[in-house]
Every structure is written in structure tokens, then in C-alpha cells.
Amino acid sequence: MVRRYLAALVAIALACLVPAVAAALGKPDLITLGTQIAIYAIAAAGLDLLIGYTGLSSFGHAAFFGLGGYTVGIMAFHAAGEPMFGVIPGLTEAWLVWPLAIAVSAIAALAIGALSLRTIGVSFIMITLAFAEMFFFLFVSLKTYGGDDGLGFRRRNAIPGIAPRDDVAFYYVCLTALVLVLALLHRVVHSRFGRVLQGMRQNPRRMEAIGLATYRYKLTAFTIAGAVAGLAGALHANLLRFVSPDMLHWTMSGDFMIMVVLGGAGTLVGPVIGAAAMVLLQSWLAQWTEHWMIVMGPILVFVVLFARRGILGLFR
Amino acid sequence: MSALLEVRGLMKRFGGLIATNNLDLDVTEGELHALIGPNGAGKSTAIGLISGELKPDAGTIRLARADITAAPIAARVRLGMTRSFQVTSILPEFTALENVALVEQIRAGHSFRFWREAARDRSLTDPARDTLARIGLAARAEVAARDLAHGEQRQLELAMALMTGAKLLLLDEPMAGLGATESQAMTEILAGLKRHTTILLVEHDMDAVFALADRITVLVYGQAIASGPPDAIRADPAVRAAYLGEEA
Numbered sequence: 281m282v283r284r285y286l287a288a289l290v291a292i293a294l295a296c297l298v299p300a301v302a303a304a305l306g307k308p309d310l311i312t313l314g315t316q317i318a319i320y321a322i323a324a325a326g327l328d329l330l331i332g333y334t335g336l337s338s339f340g341h342a343a344f345f346g347l348g349g350y351t352v353g354i355m356a357f358h359a360a361g362e363p364m365f366g367v368i369p370g371l372t373e374a375w376l377v378w379p380l381a382i383a384v385s386a387i388a389a390l391a392i393g394a395l396s397l398r399t400i401g402v403s404f405i406m407i408t409l410a411f412a413e414m415f416f417f418l419f420v421s422l423k424t425y426g427g428d429d430g431l432g433f434r435r436r437n438a439i440p441g442i443a444p445r446d447d448v449a450f451y452y453v454c455l456t457a458l459v460l461v462l463a464l465l466h467r468v469v470h471s472r473f474g475r476v477l478q479g480m481r482q483n484p485r486r487m488e489a490i491g492l493a494t495y496r497y498k499l500t501a502f503t504i505a506g507a508v509a510g511l512a513g514a515l516h517a518n519l520l521r522f523v524s525p526d527m528l529h530w531t532m533s534g535d536f537m538i539m540v541v542l543g544g545a546g547t548l549v550g551p552v553i554g555a556a557a558m559v560l561l562q563s564w565l566a567q568w569t570e571h572w573m574i575v576m577g578p579i580l581v582f583v584v585l586f587a588r589r590g591i592l593g594l595f596r
Numbered sequence: 597m598s599a600l601l602e603v604r605g606l607m608k609r610f611g612g613l614i615a616t617n618n619l620d621l622d623v624t625e626g627e628l629h630a631l632i633g634p635n636g637a638g639k640s641t642a643i644g645l646i647s648g649e650l651k652p653d654a655g656t657i658r659l660a661r662a663d664i665t666a667a668p669i670a671a672r673v674r675l676g677m678t679r680s681f682q683v684t685s686i687l688p689e690f691t692a693l694e695n696v697a698l699v700e701q702i703r704a705g706h707s708f709r710f711w712r713e714a715a716r717d718r719s720l721t722d723p724a725r726d727t728l729a730r731i732g733l734a735a736r737a738e739v740a741a742r743d744l745a746h747g748e749q750r751q752l753e754l755a756m757a758l759m760t761g762a763k764l765l766l767l768d769e770p771m772a773g774l775g776a777t778e779s780q781a782m783t784e785i786l787a788g789l790k791r792h793t794t795i796l797l798v799e800h801d802m803d804a805v806f807a808l809a810d811r812i813t814v815l816v817y818g819q820a821i822a823s824g825p826p827d828a829i830r831a832d833p834a835v836r837a838a839y840l841g842e843e844a
Contacts, residue, residue, distance in 0.1 A: 467710065467711050467713075468710050470713045470714060470715065471709055471710045471711055471712060471713065471714055472701050472707045472709040472712070472714045472717070472720075473707050473708060473709055473710050474710075474714070475694070475697075475698050475701060475707070475714045476698070476701075476702070476707040478687075478689070478690070479687050479690070479698055482687040482688060482689055482690070483685060483686065483687050483688075485681075485685065486681075486685045486686065486687065486756075487702075488669045488670065489647070489649075489669065489673070489678060489679055489681070489685070490673065490678060490698075490699045490702055490703075490756060490757075490759075490760055491669070491670045491673030491674060491678070491702050491703065491760060492670065492702050492707075493668075493670045497707065500708070
């Protein structure tokens with residue numbers, strides 16, 4: 281127990297050194313990579329609450345990631361121009377926009393979950409995929425917000441005391457968000473609620489037989505995961521100062537799933553490792569070929585076949 | 597003596613097969629009632645209908661006078677009835693203690709508690725330890741359920757059913773797959789339980805059934821052909837012809 285907290289502290293300390301290392305090596309793009317990893321890790325950790333803990337293979341997680349991103353983008357768009365529908369003003373302050381993004385994603389997850397969770401197994405995977413595709417095509421067709429081309433904005437959301445163009449500061453903001461999300465999820469998976477989730481993964485029939493109404497717990501987990509993805513999406517929009525339907529594409533949902541499985545489902549560290557492995561491999565392999573998935577694919581197959589608990593499982 | 601469980605005219609068809617045919621069954625408070633019958637007689641279907649996993653085509657089921665024919669499983673558990681499974685059904689990754697503590701957690705109310713660590717919650721672990729002790733598993737509390745011996749897993753399953761606080765336990769072949777010594781141990785555990793709880797027992801092990809049961813109902817082709825105390829059942833010519841005769 282104590283060793284685990286120590287390991288977590290060491291990991292956080294190392295992550296804090298990334299900007300210094302990037303400066304020493306003269307490679308500022310390392311900071312962007314680190315920020316990207318932190319953001320994807322947030323979304324993947326939320327998804328792992330479903331895949332790894334509850335046993336729900338949601339294949340539509342990009343929908344909530346994208347909705348969080350678009351909330352930031354659309355609010356920035358209206359802040360710079362006309363109010364939405366002529367009445368709702370845009371927003372640029374992080375402390376207002378980010379909670380709004382989380383809420384939008386949570387509400388969408390509540391609605392999508394309420395319908396999808398009536399099915400199980402392959403039907404559940406397909407229905408979550410279908411809902412995500414629906415949102416994808418919705419934003420492709422919304423010409424006001426750039427449609428296919430996406431929507432750019434000039435400034436990151438304002439955080440008091442932080443310069444909007446300061447990439448190092450934004451890296452620390454994302455790192456802080458990741459640590460907070462992981463701490464929160466750590467409490468959740470060890471709570472009574474978390475016990476119920478893990479029970480449903482191990483033996484759903486048994487859980488019903490001992491009197492659990494499983495649906496509402498699955499729906500709550502689904503909503504939490506959606507809200508977390510919304511935060512990740514809001515951060516991602518801020519990182520790029522740009523949102524596009526790519527955030528909602530089914531390949532994005534697939535990437536999140538790969539991060540969870542690659543790193544180790546059913547742990548909180550796993551998705552972080554998975555996100556790091558995915559982002560680093562992608563940036564490294566992309567230097568050699570644009571078809572980097574040709575290499576990534578076999579690696580994933582190898583991990584799934586030989587390390588059933590993901591990369592993390594290799595070290596246990 | 598009132599009937600805790602009252603089944604009237606229960607019917608269930610699977611396509612052309614009539615699995616439960618106009619079944620009447622009374623389980624009186626405090627008794628251990630055994631449901632026996634040859635393979636395919638519809639014993640597991642009957643348990644499935646009573647526990648709520650299957651929906652009957654016709655008939656009524658009453659638990660403590662309340663009509664539960666259409667009630668969902670969770671509602672039946674709240675009213676005081678729970679089942680065990682023919683195939684061992686536990687949470688393999690959790691320890692024995694965590695398995696039973698989780699049942700206590702669900703019994704204690706909703707689980708929308710997100711902050712406090714469940715493993716350190718004495719209000720869950722203390723009753724769970726008591727129940728494990730009652731069932732003879734206290735020494736194995738910290739072992740992952742998947743690493744328990746088969747007989748111990750069956751005991752754990754029973755402990756979980758017991759922890760629901762059920763007035764009526766539906767036990768579907770608790771001796772299934774157990775060796776002679778393990779069956780003997782399980783018979784003793786059930787003999788201890790029946791003093792506190794009403795039990796409807798489906799079992800193939802006739803030694804155990806005749807040692808434990810206060811009353812026996814014999815099912816053949818989904819129909820109850822006889823019901824009564826063990827001696828009467830043993831002497832019943834219809835039962836001998838349909839069932840016991842097959843074994844002799």
C-alpha cells in the first residue's frame with residue numbers, strides 16, 4: 281500500500297520534470313506530446329471504469345470527448361462573434377467553460393447510456409458506436425461551426441494567473457487534471473459503488489440474484505465516464521485551439537479502447553501507460569511512415585495475446 | 597402454520613416442451629422442503645420461476661401472502677427470498693470475505709456511496725466474517741474465491757445466500773460435484789441452517805435429501821405427483837414407479 285503511494289508520487293515527480301527535460305534537450309514538442317498523453321490518459325481512465333471495472337465495452341467514447349471539445353469551441357466562437365441564437369453569450373473563462381463541457385458530456389452520456397444499457401454484449405458495442413456516429417455526422421453537417429473543416433479559435437480558455445500562450449503552464453494544468461481525475465477514480469473504484477461495478481463484471485447474474493438492480497449502477501458509471509471524457513475533450517480543444525469532427529470519429533473511440541487494453545484494463549495506471557505508449561509510438565513511428573498502424577497493429581495483437589493484463593501486466 | 601411460499605397452477609412451456617405443468621407447491625415457514633425428481637423433471641425451471649429469472653405462462657407465486665408472480669428478482673430478494681446456483685456462482689476475483697461483504701452491502705441499501713473505502717468499512721466486514729464463521733469458512737476469508745476448493749466455493753455460495761437475510765433459501769443442488777466427505781460436511785451445514793431459515797432444496801443426493809427434509813415434493817414431467825414427509829414419499833407406490841424405482 282505504502283509502496284504504491286510512493287510509486288505514484290515518483291511518477292508525478294517525473295512527469296513534472298518533462299518541461300525541464302524538453303528545455304535541456306532543446307525539443308519543445310516534447311511538452312505538447314506530454315500534454316497530449318495527459319489528456320488522452322484522462323479519457324482512457326474514464327473509459328476503463330466501464331471496460332476494466334464494470335465490464336462494459338463502450339465503443340462510442342469519442343462522442344463525449346468530442347462534445348466536451350465542441351462545447352469549448354462553440355463557446356469561444358460565440359464569445360468572439362454573435363451570441364448563440366442571438367441570446368446566449370459565448371464564454372472564455374476556463375472555470376465556467378470546462379464545467380459546462382463536463383456537464384454537456386455527462387448529460388449526453390446519461391441519455392445514450394439510458395438507451396444503450398438496455399442491451400448487453402455485441403449489441404451494446406454496436407449501439408454505443410451508432411450513437412457516436414450520429415454525433416459525428418451532426419457536427420459534420422453543422423456548417424455554422426465549420427462542418428467538416430472544424431472550428432478554430434484564437435485563445436485558450438482564460439485561467440487566472442496563467443498566460444494563454446504558455447505551453448508549459450498548460451502542460452501542468454493538464455497534468456493536474458489527470459492527477460485529480462485518477463485520485464477521484466481511485467476513491468470511486470474502492471468505494472461501495474466500485475465494489476458493485478466490479479461485481480457486475482465478474483458475475484452479473486449473481487449480482488441480480490443477491491438483489492442488485494444493476495441498471496442504475498451501470499448508468500451512473502457510464503455517466504461518470506462520459507463526464508471525464510468531456511473534461512478531456514475540453515482540454516484537447518484548448519491544446520490545439522481547434523475542434524473538428526475527427527474528435528468524434530469512431531477511430532477515436534477505437535484509440536481510447538486500445539489505450540485501455542494496451543496499458544492494462546481494470547487498473548487506473550494501465551490507461552495512463554496505454555495513452556503514453558500510444559502517443560509515443562505514434563509520434564515515433566510516424567517519422568518513418570504514415571502507415572504507422574502497420575506496426576502498431578501487431579504490437580497490440582502481441583500484447584493482447586501474450587500479456588493479458590496489458591503492458592502493466594508484463595511487470596507483475 | 598402458514599405457507600411462506602405458495603405456488604398455484606404454475607405453467608411454463610419452452611416451445612413444445614412443457615417444463616412446468618400446473619405445479620402446486622407449499623413451503624411452510626421453518627421447514628426444509630426438498631424438491632426431487634428424475635433428470636428433466638423441471639426442478640431447475642421451477643426454481644427459476646420462483647426466483648424470478650423465468651416468467652411463468654400461467655399460475656401464481658406468493659411469498660408471505662404477497663403476490664410476486666410478476667415481481668423482478670431484486671424485489672423478491674428484498675421480500676426475503678434468494679437462490680443459489682447449480683453451477684457455482686461466485687465473484688472469482690474477490691476474496692471470500694469480499695464476496696460476502698458485497699452481499700451485506702447490497703442488503704444494507706443502495707450502493708451510491710462513492711468515497712469511503714469499502715474494504716475498511718466494519719459495518720460490512722464484521723457481519724460478513726460472522727456469516728463465514730457460521731458456514732465454516734472463517735479461516736479462508738482472505739483467499740480469492742477462485743482459489744478456494746470446490747467444496748469451499750459451494751460453502752461460500754451458501755454464505756452469500758445466507759447473508760441476504762433471506763427467510764426462504766432456494767438451493768439448487770448444493771451438493772453438485774462434491775465428493776463424499778464434502779457432501780457429508782455440506783449436509784451438516786444445511787442441518788445447522790434449517791433451524792434458522794426456511795429452505796427449498798433441489799438435490800440429487802438422496803441420502804442428503806432423506807436426512808434433511810421435513811417434507812418432499814416429487815416432480816415428474818413438470819408435475820407434482822406426490823408431496824409429504826420422507827417416510828410417506830419412500831412408501832408411495834407412484835413415486836417408486838416413477839422415480840425411486842429407476843435407481844433401484
